[in-house]
Amino acid sequence: MTAAVTGTGTLVLAGTPIGEIADAPPRLAAELAAADIVAAEDTRRLRRLTQALGVQPGGRVVSYFEGNEAARTPELVEALAGGARVLLVTDAGMPSVSDPGYRLVAAAVEQDIRVTAVPGPSAVLTALALSGLPVDRFCFEGFLPRKAGERMGKLREVAAERRTLVYFEAPHRLADTLAAMAEAFGAERRAAVCRELTKTYEEVRRGPLAELAAWAAEGVRGEITVVVAGAPEVTEEIGPEELVRQVRVREEAGERRKEAIAAVAVSAGVPKREVFDAVVAAKNAEKAEKPGKPKA
Structure with a gap:
C-alpha cells in the first residue's frame, strides 16, 4: 500500500436527489457548508440544489465533469493531500455510478487519502x-x-x-x-x-x-x-435435434442463421458453439443422405 500522505484531507462522495428534493440525505446540507472545495458535475444545478436546501457552500465551488475530470483530478488530489475536505456531487444519484467520480476516487486511494460517502438516492x-x-x-x-x-x-x-x-x-x-x-x-x-x-x-x-x-x-x-430479467434457468437438457429444429423455425420466420443460432442458445441456456455444431452436423448429415450424381 502507498505510504500515507502527511496532513491528508478527506474526499466525500455525496448522493444527491434523483428527482424529489426532499429525498436529499440529511447530512448533505452540512457537508456542503463544511467542505473546503465542492466539485460539482454542473455548477448551475448545484446552485439550484443549495437554494432548495437553504444552504450556502462554505468553500470554493469548481466544476468536475466528463470534459475536465482528467485535468482537474490532480488539482483536487493536491488539495486533498494538503488537508482539504473535498465534496464531490453529480447531477443526480451517487458519484462514480455512470457519472464522474471514479477517476478521482482511484487517484485518492492511490495516495492513501481517506474517502467516505454521504449515502443517497440511487436510480x-x-x-x-x-x-x-x-x-x-x-x-x-x-x-x-x-x-x-x-x-x-x-x-x-x-x-x-x-x-x-x-x-x-x-x-x-x-x-x-x-x-x-x-x-x-x-x-x-x-x-x-x-x-x-x-x-x-x-x-x-x-x-x-x-x-x-x-x-x-x-x-x-x-x-x-x-x-x-435474467436468463431463465434451463431445467432439462435439450438435444441437438431440438436445437436444430428451433433454429430452422426461426430461419423460416425470416431470421438470419447467425441470429437464430444466438437466440436459440440463449433460450436453451447452452453455448452458441453447441447450437452451431448441431446445425452444421445436421447439414452434413443431409448432404450425406442425398444420392450422388451418376457418373458419365
Missing part, C-alpha cells in the same frame, strides 16, 4: 425495487453503445446472464434499445422501463421486451432506467 436501486423482477442478484450495465452493431454485441455478451440486468438509456434511443434487447434476449423476456423516478410524472411500465419496444416506439420522455 439503480430504486428501479430494481419497483421493477417487480428478482433483486437478490443483479448487475449494472450502465449505458449501452450508441451504434447498433456495438450495442447488439454487448447485449449478446450477457444474453445468458442469470442475474437481473440494469441499464440507463436516453429517451430517444429507448425504442431501438428495447427492440435490440428483444432480439438478443428473446421477445418474451420480462422487463421494466422506469421513467422519471420520484418525479411528478413517474412511470413504471412492465411487460415482455417486444411489448415494451412497441410502446416506446410511440415516443418516451424523461430519464430512463431499464431493468431486465
Whole structure:
C-alpha cells in the first residue's frame, strides 16, 4: 500500500436527489457548508440544489465533469493531500455510478487519502425495487453503445446472464434499445422501463421486451432506467435435434442463421458453439443422405 500522505484531507462522495428534493440525505446540507472545495458535475444545478436546501457552500465551488475530470483530478488530489475536505456531487444519484467520480476516487486511494460517502438516492436501486423482477442478484450495465452493431454485441455478451440486468438509456434511443434487447434476449423476456423516478410524472411500465419496444416506439420522455430479467434457468437438457429444429423455425420466420443460432442458445441456456455444431452436423448429415450424381 502507498505510504500515507502527511496532513491528508478527506474526499466525500455525496448522493444527491434523483428527482424529489426532499429525498436529499440529511447530512448533505452540512457537508456542503463544511467542505473546503465542492466539485460539482454542473455548477448551475448545484446552485439550484443549495437554494432548495437553504444552504450556502462554505468553500470554493469548481466544476468536475466528463470534459475536465482528467485535468482537474490532480488539482483536487493536491488539495486533498494538503488537508482539504473535498465534496464531490453529480447531477443526480451517487458519484462514480455512470457519472464522474471514479477517476478521482482511484487517484485518492492511490495516495492513501481517506474517502467516505454521504449515502443517497440511487436510480439503480430504486428501479430494481419497483421493477417487480428478482433483486437478490443483479448487475449494472450502465449505458449501452450508441451504434447498433456495438450495442447488439454487448447485449449478446450477457444474453445468458442469470442475474437481473440494469441499464440507463436516453429517451430517444429507448425504442431501438428495447427492440435490440428483444432480439438478443428473446421477445418474451420480462422487463421494466422506469421513467422519471420520484418525479411528478413517474412511470413504471412492465411487460415482455417486444411489448415494451412497441410502446416506446410511440415516443418516451424523461430519464430512463431499464431493468431486465435474467436468463431463465434451463431445467432439462435439450438435444441437438431440438436445437436444430428451433433454429430452422426461426430461419423460416425470416431470421438470419447467425441470429437464430444466438437466440436459440440463449433460450436453451447452452453455448452458441453447441447450437452451431448441431446445425452444421445436421447439414452434413443431409448432404450425406442425398444420392450422388451418376457418373458419365
